[in-house]
Amino acid sequence: MNGRNASSLARTSKASCSSSSSRRRRRTTRTNVRCKAKDYPKPNLDVTSNENYQRAKQLSGKLSKNYSGKNKEKSVIVIGGGLAGLSTGKYLTDLGYSVKVVERLKILGGKVSAWQDKDGDWIETGLHIFFGAYPNMMNLFKELNIEDRLQWKKHTMCFAMQDYPGEFTEFWFPENVPAPFNMAAAILQNDKMLSWEEKIKTGVPLLPMLIGGQEYIDAQDELSVSEWMKKNGMPERVSEELFIAMGKALDFIDSDKLSMTVILTAMNRFINETDGSKTAFLDGNQPDRLCKPMKEYIEGNNENGTKGEVIVGMPLREIMIDEASNEVIGVRVGEGDEIMTADMYVSAMSVDALKLYLPTAWKTMPFFKQLDELSGVPVINVHLWFDRKLRPYDGLVFSRSTLLSVYADMSECCKEYENKEKTMLELVFAPCDAQSGAEVNWIKKSDEEIVAATMLELERLFPDEIKNANLLKSAVVKTPRSVYRAIPGRNKFRPSQSTPIRNFTLAGDFTSQKYLGSMEGAILSGKLASEVVDDRLNSSRETFSIPPKEVHESVLLRST
Ligand SMILES: Cc1cc2nc3c(=O)[nH]c(=O)nc-3n(C[C@H](O)[C@H](O)[C@H](O)COP(=O)(O)OP(=O)(O)OC[C@H]3O[C@@H](n4cnc5c(N)ncnc54)[C@H](O)[C@@H]3O)c2cc1C
Structure with missing residues (x-):
C-alpha cells in the first residue's frame, strides 16, 4: 500500500475514498454491497381488481x-x-x-442469505454461529443428513480485554464435566474479568432463574438489563464486562435498552445444558x-x-x-x-x-x-480481507468494543473460506441506531465510514498486527430491520x-x-x-x- 498501512487507511478513509491516488485505489478495491437486498419492496396497495x-x-x-x-x-x-x-x-x-x-x-x-462478489468471495448477511443449545436445528441437520457440515469449536468463550489492547481472556468449559458444573468451573477459573466478590454478587441474583426456570425468565421481560441489575444489586462492572457483550451479540442492542429476558434465556440454556454454549460454524x-x-x-x-x-x-x-x-x-x-x-x-x-x-x-x-x-433492529455485517494473517483464532470472539459485537476470522473458522496466508474477518457492527444505544446512526452512514470506524476499533484488538497489514478489500451489508427489537415488554x-x-x-x-x-x-x-x-x-x-x-x-x- 505504498508505505501506508491498514490503520492509517482507516483514519483517512474518507479522504482516501475521494483521493486520486491510483496506487491506493488499486490496493483497496471496495466491494459495495448495499442494503438494497434487504429493503422491502413497496407493497402494491392498489385494491385488487x-x-x-x-x-x-x-x-x-x-x-x-x-x-x-x-x-x-x-x-x-x-x-x-x-x-x-x-x-x-x-x-x-x-x-x-x-x-x-x-x-x-x-x-x-x-437473514442467512449470501452471494458472491466479482472475485467469487462470499458476502454474508450476517456472521452466524450455531450453539449446542439449538436442539431443533441439530435435529434438522440430522434429518437432512448434513451433520458433518457443522464445524464444532473448542468449548470456550473468548472475550477481548477492554483495558488491555491486544489481550484476550477465555472461559474454558472443562470436558466431561456436566452442566451446571462445567460453567461454574469456567467462571471460577477465569480471574481476568471479574473479582471473587463480583462473581458472588453475580451468582446470587441468578439463583431465582435456576429455581424458577422459564416462568421466572419470562416475568423479567418488562425490565431492561440495567433496571434488573439495579434491582438485584448486581455490580455495574458485570454489565460492562459481560452483559453489554452478550446483549450486542444476542440482539444487537446495548444492555440499558435490552430486555433482561434475552440475557436470562441464553444464560439459562448455557447453565443447564452441558454443551449449550458450545459453538459451531457452518463449513461454507x-x-x-x-x-x-x-x-x-x-x-x-x-x-x-x-x-x-x-x-x-x-x-x-x-x-x-x-x-x-x-x-x-x-x-x-x-x-x-x-x-x-x-x-x-x-x-x-x-x-x-x-x-x-x-x-x-x-x-x-x-x-x-x-x-x-x-x-426489526438494524445491524451491519462487515467483511475485511487483509493481505496477511492477523493473529489467527479459530472461533468466535466477543470484541467488547463500543462499535463491534462479535467477530471471527473466517479464513480460520470456515472450511470454504479457509486461507492459510490471509485473514478475512467478519464482524458484526452493533448497535446501529439511537434506539439500540448507538451515539451515531450508523445504519445511515456510508460503507466507507463504517469500514473506517471498524478499522479504528481493530487497532485495539490487533495493535501489533494491524500496523503492518494492508486492507485488500471490504464489503458492508446493512440490514435495517433484522430480528425483532427485544426491548423490555x-x-x-x-x-x-x-x-x-x-x-x-x-x-x-x-x-x-x-x-x-x-x-x-x-x-x-x-x-x-x-x-x-x-x-x-x-x-x-x-x-x-x-x-x-x-x-x-x-x-x-x-x-x-
Ligand atoms: C447480522 C446477523 C447476525 C446473526 N447472527 C446469528 C447467529 O449467530 N445465530 C443465530 O442463531 N441467529 C443469528 N441471526 C438471526 C437469524 O439470522 C434470524 O433469526 C433468522 O435467520 C430469521 O429467519 P426467518 O426465516 O424467521 O426470517 P428471514 O430470514 O427474515 O426470512 C424472511 C423471508 O421472507 C422473505 N420475504 C419478505 N417479503 C416477501 C414477499 N413480499 N414475498 C416473498 N417473500 C418475502 C424475505 O426475503 C426472507 O427471505 C443473525 C442475524 C443477522 C442479521
Whole structure:
C-alpha cells in the first residue's frame, strides 16, 4: 500500500475514498454491497381488481373443502424462503402435504442469505454461529443428513480485554464435566474479568432463574438489563464486562435498552445444558450448505416421496381475502397478476414485511394489531480481507468494543473460506441506531465510514498486527430491520403461530417460541407452524379455534 498501512487507511478513509491516488485505489478495491437486498419492496396497495378477485374466488372454490382425509391432496403456500419458511416447508413435507414456498429474492435464506462478489468471495448477511443449545436445528441437520457440515469449536468463550489492547481472556468449559458444573468451573477459573466478590454478587441474583426456570425468565421481560441489575444489586462492572457483550451479540442492542429476558434465556440454556454454549460454524455459505438441502428435501429428496416446490424471485404482492369470512382466497405474486391458491397459507416473512401485506380488514383485529409493537433492529455485517494473517483464532470472539459485537476470522473458522496466508474477518457492527444505544446512526452512514470506524476499533484488538497489514478489500451489508427489537415488554406482543384466520398461519423467528430471534427460533417456529397447519387441515371447520395458551405450550414441548 505504498508505505501506508491498514490503520492509517482507516483514519483517512474518507479522504482516501475521494483521493486520486491510483496506487491506493488499486490496493483497496471496495466491494459495495448495499442494503438494497434487504429493503422491502413497496407493497402494491392498489385494491385488487374485481376481475382478480373473481379469479381467486373461482380458483379457491375448486379446492377441496373437505378438511380431513389424505394430506397429499392438500396444498399449502408458504410465503418467505428464510429459515422459518424452509423449515415450515420441510416439516409439512414430512407430513405429506404438497408445499409451495415462494421467496421474493433470487436467493434463499433471508437473514442467512449470501452471494458472491466479482472475485467469487462470499458476502454474508450476517456472521452466524450455531450453539449446542439449538436442539431443533441439530435435529434438522440430522434429518437432512448434513451433520458433518457443522464445524464444532473448542468449548470456550473468548472475550477481548477492554483495558488491555491486544489481550484476550477465555472461559474454558472443562470436558466431561456436566452442566451446571462445567460453567461454574469456567467462571471460577477465569480471574481476568471479574473479582471473587463480583462473581458472588453475580451468582446470587441468578439463583431465582435456576429455581424458577422459564416462568421466572419470562416475568423479567418488562425490565431492561440495567433496571434488573439495579434491582438485584448486581455490580455495574458485570454489565460492562459481560452483559453489554452478550446483549450486542444476542440482539444487537446495548444492555440499558435490552430486555433482561434475552440475557436470562441464553444464560439459562448455557447453565443447564452441558454443551449449550458450545459453538459451531457452518463449513461454507448458508444458501448452499443449509438452504439448498432444505429446498431439495421439499422438492422430492425425502423418504415419503412428497414433491413440493421452492420458487425464488417470486414476491408476494397481495393477500386476497373473502370479505365475508375474512379467509384467504388466494395470493397475488410475481411481477404480473399471477394468482396462487391453496388449502392453507403460511406467512414466513419477517414481522416488518408481514405488516406491509396485511389485508386492511385484518389490521384492526387485536391479534394482528399487536404486531405494531414489534419491529426489526438494524445491524451491519462487515467483511475485511487483509493481505496477511492477523493473529489467527479459530472461533468466535466477543470484541467488547463500543462499535463491534462479535467477530471471527473466517479464513480460520470456515472450511470454504479457509486461507492459510490471509485473514478475512467478519464482524458484526452493533448497535446501529439511537434506539439500540448507538451515539451515531450508523445504519445511515456510508460503507466507507463504517469500514473506517471498524478499522479504528481493530487497532485495539490487533495493535501489533494491524500496523503492518494492508486492507485488500471490504464489503458492508446493512440490514435495517433484522430480528425483532427485544426491548423490555415485547414478549407479550409476539404472536402465536395460529391466527384467528382459519387458513392463515404464521412462522418466523419473531413469533412466540422460546429461542428469541435466532436461527433456532426460526426453525422451531416453522415446525410449530407445520403442526398448526396439520391440526387445522385435519379438524373440521366447526371445531376450529385458536388453541389456548396451554395447548400452545404443549405443542412447543412436543417440538423440542
Ligand atoms: C447480522 C446477523 C447476525 C446473526 N447472527 C446469528 C447467529 O449467530 N445465530 C443465530 O442463531 N441467529 C443469528 N441471526 C438471526 C437469524 O439470522 C434470524 O433469526 C433468522 O435467520 C430469521 O429467519 P426467518 O426465516 O424467521 O426470517 P428471514 O430470514 O427474515 O426470512 C424472511 C423471508 O421472507 C422473505 N420475504 C419478505 N417479503 C416477501 C414477499 N413480499 N414475498 C416473498 N417473500 C418475502 C424475505 O426475503 C426472507 O427471505 C443473525 C442475524 C443477522 C442479521
